[in-house]
Each structure stands twice: as structure tokens, then as C-alpha cells.
Amino acid sequence: MALVAAGFSLFLVSCATTERAVFAPPEIDGAHYVGNRTCADCHTNIARVFPASPHARLYRAEMKMAGDSGCESCHGPGSKHVQAGGGRGKFILNPLQDPGLCFRCHLDIHAEFNLPQHHPVVENRISCTQCHDPHGADIFKPAGGLAMARQNQTCAQCHREQTRPVVFEHEAMREGCTVCHNVHGSINAKMLIQRDANLCLKCHAQIQSSTGSLVFIGKIAHQGFLRHGTCWSAGCHTAVHGSNMSQQLRY
Ligand code: HEC
Ligand code: HEC
Ligand code: HEC
Ligand code: HEC
Ligand code: HEC
Ligand code: HEC
Ligand code: HEC
Numbered sequence: 216m217a218l219v220a221a222g223f224s225l226f227l228v229s230c231a232t233t234e235r236a237v238f239a240p241p242e243i244d245g246a247h248y249v250g251n252r253t254c255a256d257c258h259t260n261i262a263r264v265f266p267a268s269p270h271a272r273l274y275r276a277e278m279k280m281a282g283d284s285g286c287e288s289c290h291g292p293g294s295k296h297v298q299a300g301g302g303r304g305k306f307i308l309n310p311l312q313d314p315g316l317c318f319r320c321h322l323d324i325h326a327e328f329n330l331p332q333h334h335p336v337v338e339n340r341i342s343c344t345q346c347h348d349p350h351g352a353d354i355f356k357p358a359g360g361l362a363m364a365r366q367n368q369t370c371a372q373c374h375r376e377q378t379r380p381v382v383f384e385h386e387a388m389r390e391g392c393t394v395c396h397n398v399h400g401s402i403n404a405k406m407l408i409q410r411d412a413n414l415c416l417k418c419h420a421q422i423q424s425s426t427g428s429l430v431f432i433g434k435i436a437h438q439g440f441l442r443h444g445t446c447w448s449a450g451c452h453t454a455v456h457g458s459n460m461s462q463q464l465r466y
Contacts (some may be wrong), residue, residue, distance in 0.1 A: 241291040241316060243306055248292045251285040257301050262286075267352035287348065289316050310349070311342050324399055333400030347373070348397070366391045370398075381457035385464055387418060388457060395455075415446045 255262035265286070273284040287293055295306035310316040314336050318325035328337050335341055335358050346369050347354050370392050371378035377392075387394055395414055396406045403410040422431045430438040443449040453465040 240288075241319065243291045243295060243308065246295040246306060248285075248287050249294050249297055250287075253297055254286045254293060258286075261350050264351050268348075268350055269354050270349070283347045288320075294423060312339075314343055317343055327397070327399035327401075329420055330400035330402050332402065332404060334398060334406075340372075359434075366393065369422040377456040381459050383454075383458045383460075383462045383464065385457045387455075387457060409415075410445070412441055412446050415452075 251262065251265070270284060270288065289308070289310050291308040293307060296302075299305045308316055314328075318328075327333065336343060343349075367378055367388065392398070395408055397408050398406060401407060407414060416432075419432050421437070423429070424431070425438075428438070429436045430441070440449075440451060443451075446452050447455045450465075452464040454461065454466055458466065460465045460466055
């Protein structure tokens, strides 16, 4: 594998010229683009599901360069792989080992993964494909279809603690983990979308009493509590993902 890989040169260059970003296509020394149909000869199963994927749909929409939307947009030009009769590590790129192949087009996502709190994708500890299916109809697996049940299941593979069934469920969980977490990356601890009470107040209204001296959240006056820190710290609602003991999600 390593020997053959040394023959590859992959340029992760992209440059913003005008307002539109221009992306350099992936390169494999001496190889040129052959088109999806050639890949289908051997990779029948993938080729069969691929036309329904969002990346295949780009094909017709906006074709700006060779390989822009087919198999080779992610795997690089395939002629040498085909000539070699295919095979693992044979003149073909695989984004499973290199998320840079996705970042080439998804510059904004790259920026998110560079934020201080992020899933360890750039460290190669997990890959995009543990949350996204690159070939099927549902690349946006976590948010497509039966949206949130599915998304939480994706997360459950690795985060059992937050996804196990509980006696006192927090209904926010039904909207999916991403109402509170930006899973690509965030500047906040635990990849939270917001680091303060606003994370919770977007759903739980704060209501002032007519005199203005009391601030209700739910049926409880909270004006004394909010000063102590976030809603989930300071021994308050620490069980934000749900609790077996406390309806108020205390612990
Ligand atoms: C002549 C048959 C053939 C053709 C045509 C072919 N492949 Fe392959 N390819 C293979 C075989 C065999 C493997 C090894 C699969 C395995 O071991 O399960 C493979 C492996 C791969 C891998 C995995 C490589 C790795 O190192 O993990 C990718 C990606 C791939 N092919 C993409 C493509 C693309 C894209 C095309 C079209 C440009 C294509 N293939 C055309 C036969 C072919
Ligand atoms: C959006 C980028 C993208 C596109 C477009 C794409 N692939 Fe892939 N492909 C991937 C990723 C990511 C993996 C690694 C998935 C994994 O193994 O979990 C992969 C893996 C593969 C493999 C290796 C599978 C294995 O068993 O290890 C083959 C073969 C392959 N792709 C062929 C194709 C063919 C053929 C097409 C076009 C019909 C295609 N790919 C289009 C991203 C893409
Ligand atoms: C050749 C450019 C290109 C490459 C390479 C590429 N993408 Fe995309 N991808 C796009 C474009 C364009 C869209 C549609 C516009 C958008 O949402 O950004 C898209 C959309 C997506 C979406 C959202 C789909 C939806 O329905 O909203 C996901 C998720 C995604 N890509 C993941 C990946 C992953 C993972 C890889 C690498 C395995 C990858 N992409 C590689 C260009 C690319
Ligand atoms: C830990 C799981 C996870 C990993 C790993 C992951 N994603 Fe995502 N991705 C998501 C979720 C969840 C969403 C939906 C975000 C939302 O609904 O706000 C998403 C959305 C997207 C979108 C749609 C645009 C957007 O921001 O909503 C793109 C494009 C995308 N991801 C690309 C990638 C690429 C490229 C990688 C790898 C470099 C990757 N993702 C790795 C979970 C993940
Ligand atoms: C393939 C396994 C995997 C999947 C799937 C996954 N994660 Fe993670 N998650 C990790 C790893 C690994 C870390 C980093 C833990 C560390 O650095 O110790 C992490 C960290 C986190 C953290 C920060 C934890 C901390 O203590 O800072 C949050 C929040 C999180 N993930 C949420 C999610 C959500 C939401 C999803 C689903 C969209 C998801 N994860 C899917 C593996 C995964
Ligand atoms: C209502 C908002 C909210 C939702 C929805 C949510 N989380 Fe969290 N999550 C938090 C907060 C707040 C923390 C920080 C807790 C702390 O610092 O003590 C956190 C922390 C985490 C951590 C770090 C470990 C820990 O307990 O400190 C992981 C992992 C995590 N969440 C995963 C998930 C997963 C997976 C889902 C979806 C199944 C999810 N979260 C849904 C608010 C939420
Ligand atoms: C996406 C919307 C949403 C977000 C964000 C959200 N919640 Fe909730 N929460 C709900 C819903 C819906 C209920 C159930 C109805 C109710 O009691 O208001 C609930 C119930 C609760 C309860 C139980 C109330 C009771 O007495 O039964 C507590 C405590 C709670 N949430 C705390 C939090 C905290 C702390 C945060 C921030 C980390 C938060 N919530 C973020 C939607 C949300």
C-alpha cells in the first residue's frame, strides 16, 4: 500500500479568486478521468445506489470541471486504477483515510473542524463516514428521513451515556443532538452551540413578573439562580440529556 501510495500526488490547493471559490481537482500522477460508467463495471453495488446521492445530483446542476460530480470527484482520476485491474491502494484515493478530499470542496466544514473543540476527524481518530454515507441517497444521513431519531442513533454508536433510555426524558432530545451541539466543531466546551443560559432560553421562555423583580422559567422564579452560572452547572439541571431520578433534570 505505502509503495503505491508514494506514487500519488494529491494537491489540496484551493484558492478564492473572485467571490467564487475555485477548487483544484484531486490528482493522481499520470491518470486521467474516465467517468462513472467505467467504475460501474466493477463496483456495481456502489454505482447502483450512487445516482440518488446529493453529490451525483450535482452532476447535472453545475459541472465546472472534469470529475466534478462523479465518483472521481472524491476518488481522483481513475484511469490507472482501471488499467491496473483495480484493487486496494492501487492508484485511487480514499477519503476514509483523508478527509482533505472532502475539505477540498467543503471549506466551511474544514474551518469548523479547526475550531478548538471538534470531533477528532483531522486527527484521523474518526471519519466523516461515521456520520455521513458518501454513496447512498442519504449522505446527510443524520438529518434526512426520520430526522432526529436517526441522528441520535448515529451518535449513540459512540455516546451511549447520553442516548440511553431514561425515566425523565428531556424533550429537547427529540429535536436531535444538534439543537445544542455543533458536532463538526465549536469554540465552546463540549461543542455547545452557546456557552450560557441562552442555549436553554431559546426554548424555555423567561417571563418577568409585572413588578420586574421576579423572573420565571417554567413555574419557578429563577432570578436568584441565573447569577450562579449556566443552567446545567452549579448543581442545577446537570442531567440535561435526561434523568432517572429527577423530573427537573437535577441529576
Ligand atoms: C476492473 C475492475 C475495476 C474498475 C473498472 C474499477 N475498480 Fe475500483 N477496485 C477494484 C477492485 C477489485 C478493488 C479492491 C476491492 C476490494 O478489495 O474489496 C477496488 C478498490 C477500489 C477502491 C478502494 C481503494 C482503497 O485503497 O481502499 C476505490 C475507492 C475504488 N476502487 C474506486 C474506483 C473508482 C472511482 C473507479 C472508476 C474510476 C473504479 N474503482 C474502477 C476494481 C475496479
Ligand atoms: C462524496 C465523495 C464520494 C463520492 C462522490 C464517491 N465516493 Fe466512494 N468512497 C467515499 C468514501 C468517504 C469512502 C470510504 C467509505 C468507507 O469505507 O466507510 C469511499 C469508499 C469507496 C470504495 C471502497 C469501499 C470499501 O469497501 O472499502 C469504493 C470501491 C468506492 N468508494 C467507489 C465509488 C464509486 C464507484 C463511486 C461512484 C459511483 C464513488 N465511490 C463515489 C467517498 C465518495
Ligand atoms: C467536488 C466537490 C465535493 C467533494 C469532493 C465533496 N463534496 Fe459534499 N457537497 C458538495 C456540494 C457542491 C454540495 C451541495 C452544496 C452544499 O450543501 O454545500 C455537497 C453536499 C454535501 C452534504 C450535504 C448534503 C445535503 O443534502 O445537504 C454533505 C453531508 C457532504 N456534502 C459531505 C461530503 C463528504 C463527507 C465528502 C467527502 C467524503 C464530500 N462531501 C466531498 C461538493 C463536494
Ligand atoms: C460526529 C458526526 C459527524 C462527523 C464526524 C461529520 N459530520 Fe458533517 N454533519 C453532521 C451532522 C449531525 C450534520 C447536520 C448538522 C445540522 O443539522 O445542523 C452535518 C452536516 C454536514 C454538512 C451539511 C452542511 C451543514 O453544515 O449543515 C456537510 C457539508 C457536512 N456535514 C460535511 C462533513 C464532512 C466533509 C465531514 C468530514 C470532514 C463531516 N461532515 C463529518 C455530523 C457529522
Ligand atoms: C465514531 C464515534 C463517534 C460518533 C458517531 C460521534 N462521536 Fe461524539 N465524540 C467522539 C470522540 C472520539 C470524541 C472526543 C472524545 C475525546 O476527545 O476524548 C467525541 C466528543 C464529543 C463531544 C464532546 C465531549 C467532550 O467531553 O468534550 C460531544 C458533545 C459529542 N461528541 C457529541 C456527538 C454527537 C451529537 C454526535 C452525533 C451527531 C456524535 N458525537 C457522534 C466519537 C463519536
Ligand atoms: C438541551 C441541550 C442538549 C441536547 C439536546 C444534547 N446535549 Fe449533549 N450536552 C449539553 C450540555 C449543556 C452539555 C455540557 C454538560 C456539562 O458541561 O456538564 C453536554 C455535554 C455532552 C457530552 C460531553 C459529556 C458530558 O456529559 O459532559 C456529550 C458526549 C454529549 N453532550 C452528547 C450528546 C448527544 C449524543 C446528544 C443527542 C443524543 C446530546 N448531547 C444532546 C446539552 C445538550
Ligand atoms: C429544543 C428546545 C429545548 C432546548 C434547547 C432545551 N429544552 Fe428543556 N425542555 C424542552 C421541552 C419541550 C420540555 C418539556 C416541556 C416543558 O417542561 O417545558 C423541556 C423540559 C425541561 C425541563 C423539565 C421541566 C419540568 O419541570 O418538567 C428542564 C429542567 C429543562 N428542560 C432544562 C433545560 C436546560 C437546562 C436546557 C439547556 C441546557 C434546556 N432545557 C434546553 C425543550 C428544550
